[in-house]
Amino acid sequence: MAVLQMVLLLCAGSSLAEDIFPPTVNIIAELEKLKNMDERIQKLEETLAKVLSENEALKTTVQDSQNKLESFQKENGAKKVAFSAGLLESGTGHTGPINTPKILVYKKVFSNIGGAYDANTGVFTAPVKGVYYFRFYGHSHGGTTMAVSLLKNGETQCSAFAWKPTSNGNASNGVVLTLETGDQISTRLWANTWVYDDPESYTSFGGFLIFPL
Structure with missing residues (x-):
């Protein structure tokens, strides 16, 4: 079945x-x-x-x-950093003397690669940590002392000085500095001194990055 x-x-x-x-x-x-x-x-x-x-x-x-x-x-x-500037943008004249120190503002900018120099304040601000070189020149006419110092964050690093030249006085100085990002460099005219400038740019300020760190 x-x-x-x-x-x-x-x-x-x-x-x-x-x-x-x-x-x-x-x-x-x-x-x-x-x-x-x-x-x-x-x-x-x-x-x-x-x-x-x-x-x-x-x-x-x-x-x-x-x-x-x-x-x-x-x-x-950031590695391309260099600037150079003369004191007066145009014309002729003295800056100073006044009875207090004065930051010099260089208006005649020849070059400002990297944009680290501020022509409104006269201050260079390091865009990158590195080793930099700076140089500045001062010129004055007879009878008044010329004295300018280079400052790092407000502290004097070196100076240029001409004591009451009988005719024309010139002085310059330069320095290599290690800067951190944001460090500021400027030049300051001493109290009761002066500097002269004209279209020949006898008084000037410049610097550049040698190498970054």
Whole structure:
């Protein structure tokens, strides 16, 4: 009886399969195709995930390279620091004497590479830590003393001095300084002294970065 039931079920299953699938369809082969297609889709998904991951890594690398380039350009730009200026922008005349020290403001700017010198204040501000060279010149006419000091953050570093010259007096000085970013350099006329300038720019101030640290 059990054998008969099994035979009947097989016949019924065969009849049902024939109703669903055409006689020419190989179910096993179709299932194998579906399996192969699923494997290919899975591989494609894995490949896509790998490509997306590599793309993110590439974007990170490009961004890092761009940041390094910008940093290099900024650092390289900061290395280009130099300025030179005469005291009077135009005309002729003396500055001083007055009874208090006075910061000299050099208005006739010949060059200001890096923009570290401020022609409104006469102050140079170090844009980068490094070793700098500064030089300044003073000129005066007879009878009055000329004395100018170079200051670092308000402290005297060196001076140029001419004591009551009988005709014309000239003096200059220079110094190499190690500066931190933001350190300020200026020149100051002593109290009761004067300096002279004209279109020849006898009184001047300049400096440049020798190398960064």
